[in-house]
Amino acid sequence: MGKKGAKVIATLKDIAKLADVSVCTVSRYLNSDIVIKKETEERIRQAIKELGYVPNVVAKSLKRNETTNVAVILPKIDNLYYAAMTAGIGEILGNHHYNLFIYEVNHLNLDEREVLQLMRENMVAGVIFIGLSYDMSFKDSIQILLDWNIPVVYMNRQIPYNGYPLIYPDFMKAGGLAAEHLRGKGRKRTAFVYKNKSSEFIQSNINAYKDAYPESDELIMIDLDGDMDMDRCVDRLLEEKADSVFVLSELLTANLTKRLIQRGVRVPEDIAAIGFGYSLISEISTPELTCLDFGDKEMGRKGAELILSQIHKKKVEPVTVLPVRLVEREST
Amino acid sequence: MGKKGAKVIATLKDIAKLADVSVCTVSRYLNSDIVIKKETEERIRQAIKELGYVPNVVAKSLKRNETTNVAVILPKIDNLYYAAMTAGIGEILGNHHYNLFIYEVNHLNLDEREVLQLMRENMVAGVIFIGLSYDMSFKDSIQILLDWNIPVVYMNRQIPYNGYPLIYPDFMKAGGLAAEHLRGKGRKRTAFVYKNKSSEFIQSNINAYKDAYPESDELIMIDLDGDMDMDRCVDRLLEEKADSVFVLSELLTANLTKRLIQRGVRVPEDIAAIGFGYSLISEISTPELTCLDFGDKEMGRKGAELILSQIHKKKVEPVTVLPVRLVEREST
DNA sequence: TTGTATGCGTTATCAG
DNA sequence: CTGATAACGCATACAA
DSSP states (O other), X not given: OOSSSSOOOOOHHHHHHHHTSOHHHHHHHHHTOSOOOHHHHHHHXXXXXXXXXXXXXXXXXXXXXXXXEEEEEESOSSSHHHHHHHXXXXXXXXXXXXXXXXXXXXXXXXOHHHHHHHHHHTTOSEEEEEOOTTOOTTTTTTHHHHHTTOOXXXXXXXXXXXXXXXXXXXXXXXXXXXXXXXHHTTOOOEEEEESSOOHHHHHHHHHHHHHHOTTSOOOEEEEOSSSOOHHHHHHHHHHXXXXXXXXXXXXXXXXXXXXXXXXXXXXXXXXXXXXEOOSHXXXXXXXXXXXXXXXXXXXXXXXXXXXXXXXXXXXXXSEEEEOOEEEOOTTO | OOSSSSOOOOOHHHHHHHXXXXXXXXXXXXXXXXXXXXXXXXXXXXXXXXXXXXOOHHHHHHHHTOOSEEEEEESOSSSHHHHHHHHHHHHHHHHTTOEEEEEETTTOOSOHHHHHHHHHHTTOSEEEEEOOTTOOTTTTTTHHHHHTTOOEEEESOOOOOOSSOEEEEXXXXXXXXXXXXXXXXXXXXXXXXXXXXXXXXXXXXXHHHHHHOTTSOOOEEXXXXXXXXXXXXXXXXXXXXXXXXXXXXXXHHHHHHHHHHHTTOOTTTTSEEEEEOOXXXXXXXXXXXXXXXXXXXXXXXHHHHHHHHHHTTOOOOSEEEEOOEEXXXXXX
């Protein structure tokens, strides 16, 4: 349609012919390492323009045995936190002219080994894993990528160093920030409310909390699993005469706060609420929620830098811990 | 380290040698079109296993002059709607063993032409654009992809057909659903509240509304731009004695509702609120918001199918309009 | 400063 | 049923 039927794709050879030089000279011009005579350069430039030449990075990748594609493997892309991390990753990658592959493992009907094999089949330059706190996925099988010399970054989970760089927010500090904040508000009977968290994750938060606020009462632990629904959770809070909740999820904080108010409990007067996570959820809630900002997007940026450094054969820190921030709002 | 120093990557040639067959036989075995003698097949299988062979899809792509990578170009990935669409796209692509590239154009410091060139450089099999309603990006420059024989789908915007398939929710129907709903609730003085929408978009919503509810009072139009902040918007609603608002954004609906309640207006008793968009925002809000579900994820799925069909040289509908659903909750 | 020749790993076209 | 051999588009060692 456009110009003259099916457009044929111009290659290096075509422009070499048109510019009356060798393929190799054109390649040199494009990758501009070596100097070229001004005159021939002009002919090449003309030919490129005339034929609308676009380089073929697939061929280049094959030849150079490397791509500029980085893969992100995550549990769920339509989740504000993972999306924010992904945005940060994409920003840095874009700045460095790298492309971003997304693999949402929930959708992929493949086992871990197959997903990892996909990475190598596609010759990705590096892989960033975004981990769920209650999910052990890939933690062990990742080794195979290292065997294949594919750089890896593991993001958002505090796990022991195991040969690939880790980057995660300072979850320990989070517990401490919450503790100090609630102490400042004169709260002593705090409940930990959570769902789908590993016991190590819970325990380390408890420790951080107690360290920062040793004179607090014994923590009331509420795991929202099967039997324990939101209403029973509220019952429990009232029975225990809790004066505050520390919820390990922003959405859970919003839902719990809403339920408390429906049940006639005043927030923060009767029970103060503070939650994990800083997105529009805590801002939309009524009352607006005091929450912990884990800097998801910044973590994405930093993680991308970690993967790029490795791709460029630079040494990187084994473990990067990012600062956490407490955002005070109405719910405390 | 792993096994024996730097692991060498096995190629077809290597397994051919080990299995004592020709390269081409191995290739045939892998792509299993033609039948192979049982015995040699077994030798090949053995060799593949022994050498841990993984195919190189970059080489394959070069040879076959096509990839299995689909690009999604969107304004912002850390946005619930676009993320939901992306999730739908990824689900279908994954099922068909296609990979998903993400290009967040806000981040890319490139002009449109360069972004499109990126698509061809990387030999993507197809491109899905996710459009903002107030953004004209790429609408015209897309033609160049068609010239290059790269299939395209344009998602989430109602624009005139221009040579590439369109898929979007039935925005017209949305206005109608809202109108019918408010009529059913006996509301007559409705305000349209919006921000960053094109005048065509506004106008077509007005038309849809009036068609479905002709006996309604004249609509009160409130554009939340520079001067018009949320508080002035509330003032205006009270002055005009509005009994309902139809907000063309879910987040805006949540914020407006919150502000109304802070100002002592009862929702829905004094003013009923209904908004565009169905995500956790409307569920978290107090009161929970009646809203219009545009089926973002499903649109993603359908869009992915559209691109796959084109890649496989099948004819596709020029325009696909997806149904919209009204979700009734507390705010009306 | 430029050209020739080779190969990256794969598929496809021939023969055998 | 199987095997040479030639591409695909590009980068590069080596010559000139």
